[in-house]
Amino acid sequence: MTIGIERLRARRSTVRVDLQRFLPSFILAGYGIFILSLFARHIMSWYINPGYIGPTTLAGGVLVGLAVVRLTQRSASSCGEDSCGDSDACACGDAKPRLWTYPVLATPLLLALLFPTRGLASFSAIQRGPQIAGMTVFHGATTVRRVSLSVDTGSFSLQDWVGALSADPNPKDYAGKTVNLTGMVIHSPASVPPGYIMVLRYQVTCCIADARPVGLIVYDISHGALKDNQWVTVHGTMGAASYQGQQVAVVNPKRIVPTKAGNPYMY
Amino acid sequence: MVEATPFLLLGVVVSAIVHVFVSEDALLRFVPKNPILSIVPAMGVGMLMPVCECGNVAVARRFLAKGVPVSTCIAFLLASPILNPVALFATATAFRYYPSMVWLRGGLAFLVAASVGLLIGRSGKGEQLLAAGIADGHAHHHSHHHAHPFETPTGAWRALLRRSGQVSNQAGSEFIMMMQVLVVGASIAAATQVLIPRSAITDLGTGIVLAIVAMMSLAFVLSICSTVDAFFALSYSNIFPIPALLAFLVFGPMISMKSVGMMLTAFRPRVVAALVAVTIELVFLAALLLNLKGQIL
Numbered sequence: 001m002t003i004g005i006e007r008l009r010a011r012r013s014t015v016r017v018d019l020q021r022f023l024p025s026f027i028l029a030g031y032g033i034f035i036l037s038l039f040a041r042h043i044m045s046w047y048i049n050p051g052y053i054g055p056t057t058l059a060g061g062v063l064v065g066l067a068v069v070r071l072t073q074r075s076a077s078s079c080g081e082d083s084c085g086d087s088d089a090c091a092c093g094d095a096k097p098r099l100w101t102y103p104v105l106a107t108p109l110l111l112a113l114l115f116p117t118r119g120l121a122s123f124s125a126i127q128r129g130p131q132i133a134g135m136t137v138f139h140g141a142t143t144v145r146r147v148s149l150s151v152d153t154g155s156f157s158l159q160d161w162v163g164a165l166s167a168d169p170n171p172k173d174y175a176g177k178t179v180n181l182t183g184m185v186i187h188s189p190a191s192v193p194p195g196y197i198m199v200l201r202y203q204v205t206c207c208i209a210d211a212r213p214v215g216l217i218v219y220d221i222s223h224g225a226l227k228d229n230q231w232v233t234v235h236g237t238m239g240a241a242s243y244q245g246q247q248v249a250v251v252n253p254k255r256i257v258p259t260k261a262g263n264p265y266m267y
Numbered sequence: 268m269v270e271a272t273p274f275l276l277l278g279v280v281v282s283a284i285v286h287v288f289v290s291e292d293a294l295l296r297f298v299p300k301n302p303i304l305s306i307v308p309a310m311g312v313g314m315l316m317p318v319c320e321c322g323n324v325a326v327a328r329r330f331l332a333k334g335v336p337v338s339t340c341i342a343f344l345l346a347s348p349i350l351n352p353v354a355l356f357a358t359a360t361a362f363r364y365y366p367s368m369v370w371l372r373g374g375l376a377f378l379v380a381a382s383v384g385l386l387i388g389r390s391g392k393g394e395q396l397l398a399a400g401i402a403d404g405h406a407h408h409h410s411h412h413h414a415h416p417f418e419t420p421t422g423a424w425r426a427l428l429r430r431s432g433q434v435s436n437q438a439g440s441e442f443i444m445m446m447q448v449l450v451v452g453a454s455i456a457a458a459t460q461v462l463i464p465r466s467a468i469t470d471l472g473t474g475i476v477l478a479i480v481a482m483m484s485l486a487f488v489l490s491i492c493s494t495v496d497a498f499f500a501l502s503y504s505n506i507f508p509i510p511a512l513l514a515f516l517v518f519g520p521m522i523s524m525k526s527v528g529m530m531l532t533a534f535r536p537r538v539v540a541a542l543v544a545v546t547i548e549l550v551f552l553a554a555l556l557l558n559l560k561g562q563i564l
Contacts, residue, residue: 024439024440024443025439027443027446028439028442028443031272031446035269035272038269044269047269047270048269048270052270052273055273056269056270056272056273058273059272059273059276060272062276062280063272063276063442065435066435066438066439066442067439069432069435069436069439070435070436070439073432073436101443101447104447104450104451105443105446105447105450107450108268108450108454124461126464127460127461127463127464127465128460128464128465129464129465129466129469131502190466205495205498205499206270206491206492206494206495207269207270207492209270209456209457209460209489209490209491210489210491210492210495210496210498210499212499212502
């Protein structure tokens, strides 16, 4: 009986030691593989600005490397307080994480596994406050693509229009210019005048934490048939309307074509 | 969190290299005994660190564990996310139509960080202010350090290899340690962003006092990286005055939902509470004073 208990204790002790040894490696590898998988699936830009993809992917590779090195080094059990001064494999000076911290660390990874990657939608736009191009300043090399109105505006993206209207918000300068733009629809009484919809996307500087919803006001020729989150391509010309005591650029559409949802972010 | 990972990793690798390759004596040789002068090298190191607040906490923890004075480490921790070249360049780019913002931001960050560091540093002895793990590590480090002489070329390679293993092991441990608080902080920040409409904060008021409060609250909740927050602040330039934007740009990188949790891995809770309170007061007062000095702006 006594021998049986001793064996059980020894087995429990082994399990504990193994967990302390392997869990950190699994967590490091988990984060590394998650990041590398975002890169491999070409969806990292749904989380961060493409300019940061290089260093972030490198970080994912380094995390996997750290996990492998930890696994190949000798057991954590040799890294006790007594042996710390002698053991070169030992990470001295820091308390070992408690076991309960591993579920905390694993939660984001599990959530990423359970829920597919999706872009921000109209709910977030309304929570963050959609901004009308021309009424908000969007300066800065990484946030504005400056454009010249001497070129054919038919090829302008929403981001081009945001840049142009930031530099020159006077809507009269754009009157009659051709507009072809794609984005998601929102109806927000607080941000959009009645009878109009906003076609917007999110301006991302660093990551989606700083994503700012910005769009153009479009006269609603569908008379309410278009719902929030519907992606559309608007073909029309630029005009002007009075809103909150200010003249703003609005799109007078000839056609509004429902389209497949795309990347909601502009970088 | 995806965005924070490379910065956090860079921070823990620098921390691990300092831990393994730099002895306490060598490190402390660069830190003047005078508390005020000791702030200078902290700012200098901060300017050389091209990482945001996520990475700096790991480095500050290591400096604390190596016996660098608390005041110096706090000054480094608070100032380096703003004084680093990437953040200053981003501020200059975003506020190219208002170039004074760069020196206003850098100058105010320097003053606030130095003041908070000196104030907190004077409030107690080193170990009384540090989190348990760091205080233990500090005491532990006095007993030995890792500087073993290289005797032969083969021995030198072996030692280098062993130390590289140590760096890797240490960096992995620290990454896990910092990541657990980053997960909690980022989750709270994300939940707040989703559940609370941003207008609830930005509509606080139009007077200068409430405008500063609104922008500081926004900075705390959003926890945006210091290297890009200038672009974000710019989009509020038509709503809030310059002193409120400045408060956002100085306060956010120092204190946010994300960074407070990470600070708790380095300092005792009461120290973090004091640090947060003093920083709020100083940034708020500085922004108010700058508003009174309207002609400067």
